[in-house]
Amino acid sequence: MRTLKYAILGLVSQKPMTGYDIYKEFDGPIGNFWSAKHSQIYPELKKLTQEKLLNYEMPESGESLKKKVYTITEAGAKELDAWLSEDEELAPTAKDVFRLRMYFCERMDPSxxxxxxxxxxxxxxxxxxxxxxxxxxxxxxxxTKAQLGDYLVLSGAISREEAYCDWIRSCLPYFK
Incomplete structure (x- = not known):
């Protein structure tokens, strides 16, 4: 499944965006749960345009480089809405190198x-x-309704970090 496809469709459904605007979104709130590189975004934008899920315009902006400003098509909105309504299976546990290291902590000096x-x-x-x-x-x-998704994800990121800090604090007494 091309999950990045739906992330991009969702972002562009909120407002018209350039490829750079989309890239910068992954440094913002979305970065708390999803990542994408420049090298992934632009090929996906090309595919979405070829599939007629996105359109783009190149507005006049003086002598600077022309930028493509993407908008979602009706077909893109329908595909995004269908994807949004699907129930998600439980994802595999994310890899965590630090926890893996802690799994073998008996091999390390306690200090x-x-x-x-x-x-x-x-x-x-x-x-x-x-x-x-x-x-x-x-x-x-x-x-607001437009802010709700960001708010929920931000709340989840806060809970995740609180839980991680609590876990580390619960480990410390074993290594006095």
Whole structure:
């Protein structure tokens, strides 16, 4: 399944976007649960255009390079809506190199394990603080309908980071 296809269709359904705009979205809220590289996005945009799920215009913008601004077609919107209505199977557990390392912690010096745990705790606490800051910045009131998806995913990312920090804290007493 080309999941990136649906991510792009969803983004463009919100507003017309250039390929660069789409790429930058993966540094924003979507980056909390999905990633895509420049080298993946542009070939997918080409396929979506060939499949008539997206259109593009190249508006006049002075002497600068012409940029394609993509919009979703009616067929694209129908395909996106069909995909959105599907129930999802439980995804396999995401790979986590740090947890894999901890699985074999008996082979390491306890002081090294403690240092690694504290380092990861710092990183996850920083990420948690950043997510909470984003929540405070964007959602002082109840989210609008257009903001609801971002709000729900941001809430989930905060919960994920809180749980990760809690797990690390629960590991630390074993390595005093």
């Amino acid at each position: 090294l394990v403690k240092d690694l745990l504290l380092s990861q705790l710092d990183k996850h606490e920083d990420k948690l603080a950043s997510l909470k800051s984003s929540m405070d910045e964007h959602y002082t009131k109840k989210p």
